Amino acid sequence: MATETLTIGKALNTGLRRALENDPKVIIMGEDVGKLGGVFRITDGLQKDFGDQRVIDTPLAESGIIGTAVGLAIRGYRPVCEIQFDGFVYPAYDQIVSQVAKMHYRSGGRLSIPMVIRIPFGGGIGAVEHHSESPEAYFAHTAGLKVVTCSNPQDAYVMIQQAIASDDPIVFLEPKRRYWEKGQVDLEAPLADAYPLHSARVVRPGTDVTVLAYGPMVRTCLEAATAAAEDGRELEVIDLRSLSPLDLTAAYESVKRTGRAVVVHEAPSNIGLGAELAARITEECFYSLESPVLRVTGFDIPYPAARVEEEFLPDLDRVLDAVDRSFGW
Amino acid sequence: MAKGDPGGTTRSRRAAPRSRKGAAGDPALVQLLTPEGERIDSATGPDGTEYRVDFTDEEYRGLYRDLVLVRKLDAEATALQRQGELGLWASLLGQEAAQVGSGRALRTQDMAFPTYREHGVLYCRGIDPIMPLGLFRGVDQGGWDPNEFKFNMYTIVIGAQTLHATGYAMGITIDGKTGTDDGEAAIAYFGDGATSQGDVNEAFVWASVFNAPLVFFCQNNQYAISEPLERQTRVPLYQRAAGFGFPGVRVDGNDVLATYAVTRTALDNARLGQGPSLIEAYTYRMGAHTTSDDPTRYRIASEVEAWQAKDPIARVKAFLEKQKIADAGFFAEVDEQARRESVHLRERVLEMPNPEPVTMFDNVYPNGSPLLDEQRAKFSRYMESFEGSVH
Numbered sequence: 226m227a228t229e230t231l232t233i234g235k236a237l238n239t240g241l242r243r244a245l246e247n248d249p250k251v252i253i254m255g256e257d258v259g260k261l262g263g264v265f266r267i268t269d270g271l272q273k274d275f276g277d278q279r280v281i282d283t284p285l286a287e288s289g290i291i292g293t294a295v296g297l298a299i300r301g302y303r304p305v306c307e308i309q310f311d312g313f314v315y316p317a318y319d320q321i322v323s324q325v326a327k328m329h330y331r332s333g334g335r336l337s338i339p340m341v342i343r344i345p346f347g348g349g350i351g352a353v354e355h356h357s358e359s360p361e362a363y364f365a366h367t368a369g370l371k372v373v374t375c376s377n378p379q380d381a382y383v384m385i386q387q388a389i390a391s392d393d394p395i396v397f398l399e400p401k402r403r404y405w406e407k408g409q410v411d412l413e414a415p416l417a418d419a420y421p422l423h424s425a426r427v428v429r430p431g432t433d434v435t436v437l438a439y440g441p442m443v444r445t446c447l448e449a450a451t452a453a454a455e456d457g458r459e460l461e462v463i464d465l466r467s468l469s470p471l472d473l474t475a476a477y478e479s480v481k482r483t484g485r486a487v488v489v490h491e492a493p494s495n496i497g498l499g500a501e502l503a504a505r506i507t508e509e510c511f512y513s514l515e516s517p518v519l520r521v522t523g524f525d526i527p528y529p530a531a532r533v534e535e536e537f538l539p540d541l542d543r544v545l546d547a548v549d550r551s552f553g554w
Numbered sequence: 555m556a557k558g559d560p561g562g563t564t565r566s567r568r569a570a571p572r573s574r575k576g577a578a579g580d581p582a583l584v585q586l587l588t589p590e591g592e593r594i595d596s597a598t599g600p601d602g603t604e605y606r607v608d609f610t611d612e613e614y615r616g617l618y619r620d621l622v623l624v625r626k627l628d629a630e631a632t633a634l635q636r637q638g639e640l641g642l643w644a645s646l647l648g649q650e651a652a653q654v655g656s657g658r659a660l661r662t663q664d665m666a667f668p669t670y671r672e673h674g675v676l677y678c679r680g681i682d683p684i685m686p687l688g689l690f691r692g693v694d695q696g697g698w699d700p701n702e703f704k705f706n707m708y709t710i711v712i713g714a715q716t717l718h719a720t721g722y723a724m725g726i727t728i729d730g731k732t733g734t735d736d737g738e739a740a741i742a743y744f745g746d747g748a749t750s751q752g753d754v755n756e757a758f759v760w761a762s763v764f765n766a767p768l769v770f771f772c773q774n775n776q777y778a779i780s781e782p783l784e785r786q787t788r789v790p791l792y793q794r795a796a797g798f799g800f801p802g803v804r805v806d807g808n809d810v811l812a813t814y815a816v817t818r819t820a821l822d823n824a825r826l827g828q829g830p831s832l833i834e835a836y837t838y839r840m841g842a843h844t845t846s847d848d849p850t851r852y853r854i855a856s857e858v859e860a861w862q863a864k865d866p867i868a869r870v871k872a873f874l875e876k877q878k879i880a881d882a883g884f885f886a887e888v889d890e891q892a893r894r895e896s897v898h899l900r901e902r903v904l905e906m907p908n909p910e911p912v913t914m915f916d917n918v919y920p921n922g923s924p925l926l927d928e929q930r931a932k933f934s935r936y937m938e939s940f941e942g943s944v945h
Contacts (some may be wrong), residue, residue, distance in 0.1 A: 252728075274810070276730050284763060289717060289756035296721025296740075299706065300729075304721075322713050324718070331695040331707050331938035338579075368918055392920035423924075468926040 229415045236378035236538055237267050239412065241305065247517045251389055252297060254281040255307030255343075264309055265345055265404055274361050284296055287317035291329055291342065291526065294440035294499075295324050296337040298527045311346040311527075312355025318363070326369030337383075339392045341385070345401035346374075347441045347491050348538055351531040358494035362552035363430035364396045365469035365501075372468040373422060374398035375441035378408035387422040395505060398468075400441035425468040425475050434548050435479040437502055438489040439465040446489055449544035458548060468498060477509045484515035489539050494522040518554030519547045582790065582804045583836060586811040588865040591872025597812065599803045601794075605815040611879045617810050620654045621867045624674040626892035627683045631673075633691070635845040640690045640691030640901055644671045645859050648808075648840030654678060655813025655934060656741065656835070659821060663704070665740045667719035670708040671773075672743050679705040683895075684902050693762050693906050711873040713751030716770065720757045723824075724765035732767045737825035741769045741817075747778025749794065750786045758798040758832075766786055767824035769817065770795075770832040775839035780852040792834035800830045805837030808866040830856060838864070913939065 231239065244251045253268055259282035262269030272280035283290050283411045289307060294304035308314045314321070321342065348357030363371045371393045375381040379397070388395040420426065428443060429450050438446040443464045450460035461479050467469065480486045486506050488499040503518035521539045529537050566799050569585055584597045596606040609617070619863060628646050635643040646653060653674025659668060660678070668675055674687055689696045693742045702707045709715035719742035731738040748754050749772060760935045774791055787794075796800030805816040813835055820831045838861040842849050874880040915930040937943055 284759050285755070286752075286756045286759065288753055289720075289760050292714065292717025292753055292756065293724060293760055296718040296723070297725045298721075299700065299718065300722045300725030302725055302728075319711060320714065320717065320753070322708075323894030324714055328707070329918050329920060332700060332917075333694060333697060334920075335699050335701070336707070337920045339920075371919070371923075470923045472924070 228409040228411050230407050231378045231380050231382070231410045232405050232407050233375070233381045233400070234265060234267055235253040236382040236408075236410050236436050237399065238269055238271070239410070241268060243440075244305070244366040244386050245271060245279060248303060248389075250301060251303045252279055252281065252303045253307060254308070256283060256285055256292060256309050258282060259309050263307060264337040265401065267343070267399070268307065273371070280431050286321050287313055287315075289318040291320040291325060291340075292338055294496045295320065295328065295338060297339050299328075299336060303339045303341075303389060305341045305343060308342060310356045311358040311360050314342075314360060320480060321370070321396075322367050326367050330369055334368075336392045337387075337392045340394045341388045341397050342395070343385075343397045343399060346398045347400055347402060348528060348534050349402035349441065351532070351534070356530065357531075357534065359523065361396075361398055361468050362492060365498060370394055370396055370398045371423065371470065372398065373466060374400065374440035374468060375466070376403070376428075376438075376440055377399060378406070378410045379407075380464075380503055382410045382412070382421045383416065384422055384466070386416055387419065390416065391422065398440055403441050403444065404470075406444070418494050421529050423472055425463055425465045425467065425469055425472040426480070427461060427475055428464045429460065431459035431460040431483070433458045433483055434460050434485040434487060434488045435458050435476060435483045436462045436489060436544065436548075436550055437443065437465060437476055438462065439468060440491075442491060446542060446544055449541045449548070452541060452548055453545060453548060457478070458550065458552075471502070471505070473502070473509070475504055475530045480506055480510040484513050486514075486518045487517060487521060487544065487551060489521045489544055489546045491523050491538055493525045494520050495525045497522060516551045519551055521547045524543065542545075555925070559588055573636050578803075582792070583806050584812050584816055585779070585805060585806040585809050586815060587809045587869055587873055589808070591869045591876055593873060593877070597737075600867055601801050601803070603803070603819060605819060607811050607815045609811075609847065614870075614874060614879050615884060617654060617658065617804050617814075618867070618880065619891070620658065620674075620678065621650045621810060621870060622888050623866060623892050623895060624650050624654060624677050626656055626896050627677070627899055628673055630896035631687060632845060634687070634900060635690070640687060640845075641692045642690050642846060644690075644844045646671050648838045648861065648866070649773055651810035651839050652684060652807035653833040654814055655810040656771050656817040656833075659814045659817035660704075660741065661739075661821070663736070663738045665704045665706070665722055665738070667706045667715040667742045668708055668714065668721070669743050669745065669748075670710050671745075674882055676705060676745065679703045681705060683899060687903050688906065691902045691903065691906060693909055713744055713748035713754040713757075716744055716748070716754045716757035717760070718742075719768055720760045720766055722766075723761065723768035723830075724764050726767050727764065730825040732741065732825055734754040734826070735822075737767065737827070739767045739769065739821045739824035741771050741821065743771050743773065745778065745785055746772065746774040746776065746791060747781065747785050748772075758794070761830040762799045765827070765829040766828040769824055770830060771786040771817065771835065772794070772852070773835045773837055774833065775837050775840055776845065777849075777853070779843040779847060780849075782853075790834070792832055795832035795852075801830065802832040802834065804834045804836055805913065807837030808864050808869070810866060810870060815831075837866075875929050
């Protein structure tokens with residue numbers, strides 16, 4: 226297996242490059258994605274190699290990016306749209322929810338919108354307002370959209386290509402504070418043999434508590450698992466990867482063994498993904514549960530000023546605290 | 555039918571040759587047929603473009619037939635709604651010429667992006683007029699194939715489709731399908747109210763900077779439900795185009811000939827690679843916004859009467875009669891065809907079956923979803939649990 230050490234950002238860049246090479250209908254569009262290579266450099270060098278008709282610097286209007294991409298998709302293209310930051314997706318919200326998500330349904334299956342909407346999401350980078358949000362629940366709640374997120378370079382490389390190859394419209398959330406984290410990436414393995422896009426994965430086996438996380442929180446939970454192991458508790462960490470549809474097969478199996486579950490996300494708790502996970506686990510694993518499903522999340526406030534975001538974001542200690550509470554039930 | 559194509563027919567001039575810049579009372583309005591049915595040979599747009607049409611008698615009669623049929627089918631749909639057979643209907647009454655004129659100007663390869671009121675354009679695209687009635691009856695969301703007929707699904711969110719049209723037109727450019735006589739173009743339909751939407755203004759920006767082969771076709775019917783044009787704009791709408799860097803023209807939207815000429819020119823400019831343009835088809839919504847609306851609450855009868863005098867069909871009929879292009883037998887035959895088709899439409903609407911409830915789970919995702927599979931299965935079991943269930 227030929228592997229290379231890549232950051233998540235470079236893995237995404239390489240995956241996008243592959244997608245452009247493999248299918249002439251793939252088009253990248255967004256603000257500053259061309260010459261600049263995107264504010265996070267995820268599209269670095271792509272316009273230079275594929276031209277400005279395949280990697281398009283758009284005017285500065287998010288609804289326009291998504292709306293014109295709908296038209297390109299109807300024309301037969303596979304647009305990959307970049308929204309520069311999570312908090313800037315809302316001007317495009319109508320196009321995403323009312324057009325992208327519903328066109329296939331509206332047309333009785335005659336039209337498909339094979340679009341990928343890439344959004345760097347989550348906090349932890351010391352940014353100003355609107356640059357640290359976790360809007361996944363808005364999109365996961367919308368029928369017609371699929372929502373995925375990656376937590377490591379290998380998944381970043383594979384999942385972005387799988388998302389582009391899929392005929393479903395997919396919101397692809399990128400854990401922006403993990404962009405610079407490195408890992409081994411197999412660049413040779415054929416995409417067709419890759420782990421399925423909409424499947425969760427156990428990233429650390431354990432016996433005592435099931436911890437469900439995705440995107441930037443996966444690493445936090447793995448660190449918590451290492452710390453818990455020192456205290457003699459084995460956490461089983463599951464990376465959900467697909468937020469819509471959810472794949473909870475592994476989670477159910479795990480909770481039936483451990484009897485306990487903790488859900489971790491940066492987004493606020495109220496009506497969030499954690500609530501859906503808790504409800505489904507309770508319904509499926511009711512007789513196996515030793516304690517209620519607990520949630521470790523951001524608070525129900527607007528994303529706070531950067532100097533207090535460490536206290537806002539779930540971290541290793543808050544995950545361990547929830548584990549303790551689960552056992553204290 | 556490709557009207558306006560140079561044909562081999564020789565014929566004598568019907569109207570006294572004359573030319574004008576704009577129409578009487580409104581120097582900006584491109585008009586080729588007055589409300590009295592008087593033919594104007596050519597008209598000049600604000601940028602100096604000269605507009606004219608060159609139809610055979612057969613083609614003139616064809617346009618008249620389109621207008622009458624489109625109005626009759628629309629009236630039938632309104633009646634069906636009043637009788638409880640449709641949930642809602644958005645009538646095109648008064649806008650027949652704007653829709654038939656622009657619809658017939660489209661060539662086979664051109665793609666149209668409609669609102670929810672473009673029944674006349676839909677008819678010109680060769681789509682069975684029953685299709686939008688399925689949507690408004692509530693049996694589907696519109697049953698035609700957008701790619702087969704080059705006519706996208708109706709879009710109900712105001713202005714959203716202008717961006718889709720722009721993106722589609724950008725695709726035409728990327729595909730290298732402009733720059734020749736048989737190139738492709740797209741047309742985006744929207745109304746005066748939509749010009750206030752962000753999406754429409756973003757579409758103007760995009761189309762302009764990417765030089766998209768697109769015609770923005772605004773039917774200014776003077777009202778956005780109850781709000782008059784003055785609540786949307788302080789300048790004539792066609793002048794907005796100048797600020798975005800492409801040409802704009804105001805045409806008499808109740809004049810099928812002028813609408814055809816202006817749209818044909820704009821489409822040809824687009825397909826030749828000359829970029830977008832805006833057409834403001836100046837018209838009037840004679841009926842309610844939809845069957846749920848009551849226009850007597852916000853506009854006065856004398857205004858409606860004034861527009862009644864500019865009726866898009868009466869002027870074509872007057873022209874055909876005066877020029878002896880059609881006789882009483884022709885008009886009777888067209889009326890009979892319209893009656894027949896509307897009866898047929900009614901019969902088919904009444905026979906439309908309700909969809910099987912379980913089909914609501916279909917076509918949410920091209921690749922399906924395990925969540926939906928599970929919900930569908932549970933729903934089916936639930937339905938089967940009732941005594942006497944046929945499911």
